[in-house]
Amino acid sequence: MVESNVARIRPPDEKSFRLAPHNIEAEQALLGAILVNNEAFYRVSDFLGPEHFYEPVHREIYEIAGKIIRAGKAATPITVKTYLPDQLTAELTLPQYLARLAAEATTVINSADYGQAIYDLAIRRNLIQIGEGMTSTAYEADVDMTARKQIEEAEKSLFDLAEKGRYDGGFQGFSEALTEAIKMAGEAYQRDGSLSGAATGLHDLDRLMGGLQKSDLIILAARPAMGKTSLATNIAFHVARSWKGDVTPDGHRKTIDGGQVGFFSLEMSAEQLATRILAEQAEISSADIRRGNIHESQFSRLVDVSNMLSSIPLYIDDTGGLAVSQLAARARRLKRQKGLDLIIIDYVQLLSGSSRKASENRVQELTEITTTLKALAKELEVPIIALSQLSRQVENRDDKHPQLSDLRESGSIEQDADVVLFVYREEYYLKNKEPKEGTPEHMKWMEEMEAVHGRAEVIIGKQRHGPTGTVQLSFEAQFTRFGNLARDQYLPERFE
Numbered sequence: 001m002v003e004s005n006v007a008r009i010r011p012p013d014e015k016s017f018r019l020a021p022h023n024i025e026a027e028q029a030l031l032g033a034i035l036v037n038n039e040a041f042y043r044v045s046d047f048l049g050p051e052h053f054y055e056p057v058h059r060e061i062y063e064i065a066g067k068i069i070r071a072g073k074a075a076t077p078i079t080v081k082t083y084l085p086d087q088l089t090a091e092l093t094l095p096q097y098l099a100r101l102a103a104e105a106t107t108v109i110n111s112a113d114y115g116q117a118i119y120d121l122a123i124r125r126n127l128i129q130i131g132e133g134m135t136s137t138a139y140e141a142d143v144d145m146t147a148r149k150q151i152e153e154a155e156k157s158l159f160d161l162a163e164k165g166r167y168d169g170g171f172q173g174f175s176e177a178l179t180e181a182i183k184m185a186g187e188a189y190q191r192d193g194s195l196s197g198a199a200t201g202l203h204d205l206d207r208l209m210g211g212l213q214k215s216d217l218i219i220l221a222a223r224p225a226m227g228k229t230s231l232a233t234n235i236a237f238h239v240a241r242s243w244k245g246d247v248t249p250d251g252h253r254k255t256i257d258g259g260q261v262g263f264f265s266l267e268m269s270a271e272q273l274a275t276r277i278l279a280e281q282a283e284i285s286s287a288d289i290r291r292g293n294i295h296e297s298q299f300s301r302l303v304d305v306s307n308m309l310s311s312i313p314l315y316i317d318d319t320g321g322l323a324v325s326q327l328a329a330r331a332r333r334l335k336r337q338k339g340l341d342l343i344i345i346d347y348v349q350l351l352s353g354s355s356r357k358a359s360e361n362r363v364q365e366l367t368e369i370t371t372t373l374k375a376l377a378k379e380l381e382v383p384i385i386a387l388s389q390l391s392r393q394v395e396n397r398d399d400k401h402p403q404l405s406d407l408r409e410s411g412s413i414e415q416d417a418d419v420v421l422f423v424y425r426e427e428y429y430l431k432n433k434e435p436k437e438g439t440p441e442h443m444k445w446m447e448e449m450e451a452v453h454g455r456a457e458v459i460i461g462k463q464r465h466g467p468t469g470t471v472q473l474s475f476e477a478q479f480t481r482f483g484n485l486a487r488d489q490y491l492p493e494r495f496e
Contacts (some may be wrong), residue, residue, distance in 0.1 A: 020125045022054035023117055030114040034103030035077055035098065038069050045114030049455065052122035060084060061098070077102050123161065128193075130157045152329050156379075159332040177352040183363050197383065198259045198342060199203050202236030203220060204471040205458055209419065212239070212342060212383040213465070215375045219348075219413055222390040222423035223395070227385050227456065230270070230480035231423055232344050233277050235385065236261045239342050240314040258339025259382075260313035262334050264327055266350035280481045281305045313338070323352045324372045335380055343380075345373070347387035348413070367412035374416045388413060390422075400429050404461050420462040428453040456482060 033040040050063040064083045065075040073079065077098035088094045134154050137145060197211030212218065212235075222228040242258030265273050279286035282305040284298050294302070315338065317330060327345070334340050345351070353365035370386075377384045390406045402422040407413045414420065430449055435441035456475040460468045474483040 021121045026114045026117045027058045032101040033111045035102040036105045040111035043112045048115045050227050152325050200235045214381045215378045216418040217421040218385045219417040220421045226423045228423045234482050240312040260339045261342045263316045264345045265318045270316040285478045286436045324369045327377045343384040345386045370412045370416040418464045422459040424457045
């Protein structure tokens, strides 16, 4: 019995002393191949970075060789050694080590295989780091770190690792940022309409915004019945219908034009949203579709349009009462599994914050929501269109055109948004002011109604990287559809 109470000291487990996975020989073979034939660098440079090497000196050699090659010069043991310290160890100088790498190099044909092995081992090391972090957090979690929140944090880390090959952020050189900027400009030049972002299909709006820009948080706000959900579904359909893509060597779907759309409908069910889009495209009233009040030719058109719609990459999540952290987790999953180029949220006031403290104060909660959405747009590198309600103070003014100050709990929304769009229809307000028939006022009212009938305005109230202004559109109320106006149909511009 005594023996069972004595702590038994077991020999240390071998696994506790395991080194992180690495392959020094593969790193040496790849670096040798690059120093002998610089073509080897181009076979691995699109996926392999200095940070993927296990040995610090190998990171330095790879980074310097890459800079020399990109500058159009030859990277050899002689040119590389100039930028490195002389002594590697007490017995070996760096020039000697570089010469040995080159002397023992394999052929350039094997360089891609060695590069892939180095990359995979780096990913495994990061996975171990994420796993150890998860374990540590699970053991030592404080009150605020719930199990659900830990899952979301782990999912974010794994998503970043899967998408970008790294899960820790950090500084990047300005040359890398410039490369991305030139790449974006090149893609815009080749894309239809020469837009740097995804086209909405509304030409004047695209002209002012350059399309929907990656990483932008776009707030689309309006009073009820102005048509903000309709505008969002119009944009979602156009982006998804225009989608053209290609499969990359690693199995991902790369978008060439248009985009794959994730639509979070917190207000309407997926069936209601589908009916609305079906009505827009088939040009049949959604009320008639619901009542079955359609004739045979309309039904055949419905079938044709539904067949076309079924093939477009538009994904709807109609879960009500979502927390913003749950929305972020689902968006990451969709991007990983299907691909994602645009997120639409209808609407932001129906989202909830993830922390209990924030939910006690609505302004703080909304600040958390908009901050999280902006961070998500940057993380996934997609535009997010978040619909928002406007406060009732609009109704108390003679001029009902919305302003930035009308945004409900406006501080955080206005601050975090890259673009703020307002939808306004003069016709909606004017038709409720009909004077008595037969009076001069009624004649004047009819003239005003005729001028604004079927018209809508999208007001760009804020735009970080472009002009503000007003875009005039057509609006077909029976189909809840926005469209482009011909130039001769424009109303005179409004001056403020």
